[in-house]
Amino acid sequence: MGSKRPARREFLKSGAALAGGFALGGAAPAIGQTPSSPPMLKGDKDLIAYGERSRFVTSVRIAHGGRPSPDGFGLVFHVASPLQDSVGVITPSSLHFVGTTRGSYIPEIDPQEHRLMIHGMVDRPLTFTMEDLKRLPSVTRLHFIECAGNRTSPKAKTVQETHGMTSCAEWTGVPLSLLLKECGLKGSASWFVAEGSEEVKGASSIPIGKGMDDCLVAYGMNGEALRPQQGFPLRLMVPGFEGIFHTKYLRRIKVTDRYYMNYNDYGHLDRESDEAALGFQIGPKSVITFPSGGQQLPGRGFYEIRGLAWSGGGAVRKVEVSTDGGKRWNDAEIKGTAQRMAHARFTYQWNWDGNETELLSRCTDELGSVQPSRAQVAKFFNKPLDESFSVPGLDNTIQPWRIASDGSVRNGNA
Amino acid sequence: MGSKRPARREFLKSGAALAGGFALGGAAPAIGQTPSSPPMLKGDKDLIAYGERSRFVTSVRIAHGGRPSPDGFGLVFHVASPLQDSVGVITPSSLHFVGTTRGSYIPEIDPQEHRLMIHGMVDRPLTFTMEDLKRLPSVTRLHFIECAGNRTSPKAKTVQETHGMTSCAEWTGVPLSLLLKECGLKGSASWFVAEGSEEVKGASSIPIGKGMDDCLVAYGMNGEALRPQQGFPLRLMVPGFEGIFHTKYLRRIKVTDRYYMNYNDYGHLDRESDEAALGFQIGPKSVITFPSGGQQLPGRGFYEIRGLAWSGGGAVRKVEVSTDGGKRWNDAEIKGTAQRMAHARFTYQWNWDGNETELLSRCTDELGSVQPSRAQVAKFFNKPLDESFSVPGLDNTIQPWRIASDGSVRNGNA
Numbered sequence: 001m002g003s004k005r006p007a008r009r010e011f012l013k014s015g016a017a018l019a020g021g022f023a024l025g026g027a028a029p030a031i032g033q034t035p036s037s038p039p040m041l042k043g044d045k046d047l048i049a050y051g052e053r054s055r056f057v058t059s060v061r062i063a064h065g066g067r068p069s070p071d072g073f074g075l076v077f078h079v080a081s082p083l084q085d086s087v088g089v090i091t092p093s094s095l096h097f098v099g100t101t102r103g104s105y106i107p108e109i110d111p112q113e114h115r116l117m118i119h120g121m122v123d124r125p126l127t128f129t130m131e132d133l134k135r136l137p138s139v140t141r142l143h144f145i146e147c148a149g150n151r152t153s154p155k156a157k158t159v160q161e162t163h164g165m166t167s168c169a170e171w172t173g174v175p176l177s178l179l180l181k182e183c184g185l186k187g188s189a190s191w192f193v194a195e196g197s198e199e200v201k202g203a204s205s206i207p208i209g210k211g212m213d214d215c216l217v218a219y220g221m222n223g224e225a226l227r228p229q230q231g232f233p234l235r236l237m238v239p240g241f242e243g244i245f246h247t248k249y250l251r252r253i254k255v256t257d258r259y260y261m262n263y264n265d266y267g268h269l270d271r272e273s274d275e276a277a278l279g280f281q282i283g284p285k286s287v288i289t290f291p292s293g294g295q296q297l298p299g300r301g302f303y304e305i306r307g308l309a310w311s312g313g314g315a316v317r318k319v320e321v322s323t324d325g326g327k328r329w330n331d332a333e334i335k336g337t338a339q340r341m342a343h344a345r346f347t348y349q350w351n352w353d354g355n356e357t358e359l360l361s362r363c364t365d366e367l368g369s370v371q372p373s374r375a376q377v378a379k380f381f382n383k384p385l386d387e388s389f390s391v392p393g394l395d396n397t398i399q400p401w402r403i404a405s406d407g408s409v410r411n412g413n414a
Numbered sequence: 415m416g417s418k419r420p421a422r423r424e425f426l427k428s429g430a431a432l433a434g435g436f437a438l439g440g441a442a443p444a445i446g447q448t449p450s451s452p453p454m455l456k457g458d459k460d461l462i463a464y465g466e467r468s469r470f471v472t473s474v475r476i477a478h479g480g481r482p483s484p485d486g487f488g489l490v491f492h493v494a495s496p497l498q499d500s501v502g503v504i505t506p507s508s509l510h511f512v513g514t515t516r517g518s519y520i521p522e523i524d525p526q527e528h529r530l531m532i533h534g535m536v537d538r539p540l541t542f543t544m545e546d547l548k549r550l551p552s553v554t555r556l557h558f559i560e561c562a563g564n565r566t567s568p569k570a571k572t573v574q575e576t577h578g579m580t581s582c583a584e585w586t587g588v589p590l591s592l593l594l595k596e597c598g599l600k601g602s603a604s605w606f607v608a609e610g611s612e613e614v615k616g617a618s619s620i621p622i623g624k625g626m627d628d629c630l631v632a633y634g635m636n637g638e639a640l641r642p643q644q645g646f647p648l649r650l651m652v653p654g655f656e657g658i659f660h661t662k663y664l665r666r667i668k669v670t671d672r673y674y675m676n677y678n679d680y681g682h683l684d685r686e687s688d689e690a691a692l693g694f695q696i697g698p699k700s701v702i703t704f705p706s707g708g709q710q711l712p713g714r715g716f717y718e719i720r721g722l723a724w725s726g727g728g729a730v731r732k733v734e735v736s737t738d739g740g741k742r743w744n745d746a747e748i749k750g751t752a753q754r755m756a757h758a759r760f761t762y763q764w765n766w767d768g769n770e771t772e773l774l775s776r777c778t779d780e781l782g783s784v785q786p787s788r789a790q791v792a793k794f795f796n797k798p799l800d801e802s803f804s805v806p807g808l809d810n811t812i813q814p815w816r817i818a819s820d821g822s823v824r825n826g827n828a
Contacts, residue, residue, distance in 0.1 A: 037612075038522055039521070040521055040522065041520045042519050043520055043643070044518070047520075048476075048477055049476075051475075051507065051641050051644075052508070053507075053638065053642070053646075054525075054639065056646075056647075057638065059638065059639075061464065086638075087633075087638070088584045089637070092636055092637045098462075102454065103456075104457035104461065105454040105455065105457065106455045109468075109470075112470075135716070135717065137761065137763060138501070139749065140749045171502075172502045222502075223500060223502050223503070223504040224473065224500075224509065225467065227467055228465075228466075229457070229465045232467075232471075249452070302550075304549065304552060306552070335554045336554065336555070345554055
């Protein structure tokens with residue numbers, strides 16, 4: 001981890017380095033005495049059946065960055081996850097980001113009535129009930145989903161606003177390859193169109209190679225059924241691809257020999273060709289979640305810098321952190337084993353000297369692809385780098401957080 | 415996986431093998447037509463902030479197996495997780511089992527007011543606020559917790575009743591070793607007593623070696639704050655030890671040079687010495703969650719047998735499944751990489767011929783310890799094996815599920 005990393009024993013050596021310092025535990029009551037007992041709440045039947053969080057925990061998703069959908073069908077609705085409060089790798093299902101074209105409306109689907117039909121260029125079209133699908137061989141994998149609209153806008157103040165449209169969960173379902181094999185692909189099959197039970201269908205064209213590789217027809221999420229906002233009862237997982245491909249309320253897969261234009265293509269084809277070509281797979285990306293915009297460091301001293309890294313190209317291989325605006329880069333620690341197309345949690349131990357500085361993180365994935373800076377992307381597209389520069393396609397540029405000498409943190413892109 | 419495993423392509427070859435068979439997807443509407451649109455629910459502010467599950471998903475925890483606490487303080491309350499509906503490895507926090515001596519009462523703790531004191535045989539007693547703890551270097555690990563009362567009673571009908579007092583979550587917190595080092599252990603320190611904010615304290619004596627090895631002072635669970643029923647705001651994780659050691663509402667750690675008798679010892683010392691000696695670490699264990707007691711197979715044909723395996727001795731190395739009452743054992747597939755002291759999900763592909771049989775699973779952990787049968791344990795303790803035989807200590811014996819020719823499943827120990 002290099003010489004920049006403070007030794008383990010230094011955290012508490014001077015208590016004053018931490019906010020207020022640790023109190024010496026002087027007059028300890030004997031074990032058996034009760035200093036004070038907290039109030040007790042009686043759990044009712046509902047709490048026994050299905051627990052809830054503490055009323056003192058108030059971390060919530062926020063609606064952010066929505067805009068009218070291009071066809072006037074509704075609102076492109078963004079509900080962002082509170083990454084500033086995230087711990088570990090899993091996003092709780094209740095806090096998983098939501099992207100939808102239907103405002104806050106959620107299809108209410110009875111799983112008994114739900115069907116998945118696979119047809120088109122196959123030898124044998126098949127229709128599956130939920131019970132059919134659950135009876136088949138299953139896989140469980142950790143995967144992120146990220147909305148293409150997850151971008152580090154100069155106007156965004158917090159990491160929830162800059163990066164809250166990504167989340168990571170443990171998904172369980174049937175490999176799509178198994179279903180496609182059973183239907184029998186015709187030789188000319190080269191694409192498939194996945195369609196969900198929404199007015200706008202949520203349809204997307206996806207290469208058949210991706211479908212045979214690692215797509216998942218998922219009915220489970222974080223150990224229970226999918227949540228309605230995440231596509232209950234069935235969602236297509238397209239690991240590493242933009243969120244819009246992860247078709248919610250999946251009801252139909254049509255195998256084709258060509259790309260079909262669909263409602264969802266507004267995001268890819270409604271713009272310049274440069275940007276349209278950048279669809280599908282998400283590049284290597286990372287963001288520091290603590291300290292991040294809007295937070296306040298109580299003073300100089302030790303901090304554990306924490307963040308998330310991910311890539312559509314596979315597993316995160318390396319995360320580097322700079323605490324001096326990019327002059328020097330230091331290897332961060334990746335917690336546990338980074339999974340393919342999943343968030344990885346990274347940390348870096350930092351002693352802040354109280355001076356103004358800028359914190360950055362940079363992800364390298366298993367393909368060796370490295371997360372770029374905004375300056376690199378602007379140069380690549382031969383555009384001037386100013387605050388109005390919008391990264392074409394999904395923005396995976398490095399997020400700078402500026403630390404002021406008073407400990408306040410703000411968006412370095414602003 | 416051996417010759418017993420059906421080839422991948424066989425699942426659907428004869429549609430009749432699955433319940434009702436798959437329907438041929440004949441008259442498919444063109445992409446762009448809508449067969450039927452589901453009703454839409456408008457999400458209110460609460461749903462945007464923190465999502466909920468579908469009203470069609472009704473899997474719940476149940477109170478099961480409670481009894482009056484030995485000192486009359488209250489009820490030893492068991493709330494069991496619905497393992498029969500579990501998918502993957504993570505237990506959703508809302509469905510994580512609960513064991514408590516306070517009935518359904520839950521301490522309601524303001525985290526701003528909460529403190530952790532470490533004192534006793536240390537050079538420098540310290541008191542930590544939640545903010546102090548969150549600022550320190552963190553770790554994130556997947557760990558199961560299992561209540562010692564999680565036993566395969568002949569009276570239990572479902573896997574929720576036989577095994578629902580185990581769960582697995584992603585825990586985030588500070589290594590206890592870091593805190594103990596900062597306090598400075600005196601040379602004679604050999605045990606510590608962990609105490610929570612409950613009338614009965616939830617206190618347990620734990621070897622200091624375990625504390626320095628892998629204990630965790632956890633504030634995070636499945637990506638958010640601990641839940642109140644799981645010890646909010648702070649819980650001691652003692653990986654692989656019986657659940658009672660994982661002190662909820664952790665407020666004090668006293669370092670000592672001897673074992674302290676505490677309320678929690680009723681489970682260990684109130685019985686025969688054989689049983690008392692079996693406390694602490696949980697042995698290798700597994701259970702088939704599908705098909706399991708009370709479920710109904712719709713007919714002969716293909717099934718994916720699914721289950722969970724875990725061990726207090728480390729990672730699960732192997733799981734074997736028998737579909738003929740123990741005559742032959744076949745290697746099951748372990749999903750992903752089994753983590754240390756965590757649930758592992760296993761599956762085994764099975765073609766049921768429609769005859770009566772018994773399904774068993776057997777776990778081997780990284781130490782090479784093998785999950786025993788009830789007969790082996792009875793023989794070891796030189797006791798007669800009948801329905802009244804109660805396995806001393808934590809029962810990690812093999813769970814048999816009997817499949818009747820009508821497809822009904824019942825507890826093979828009954």
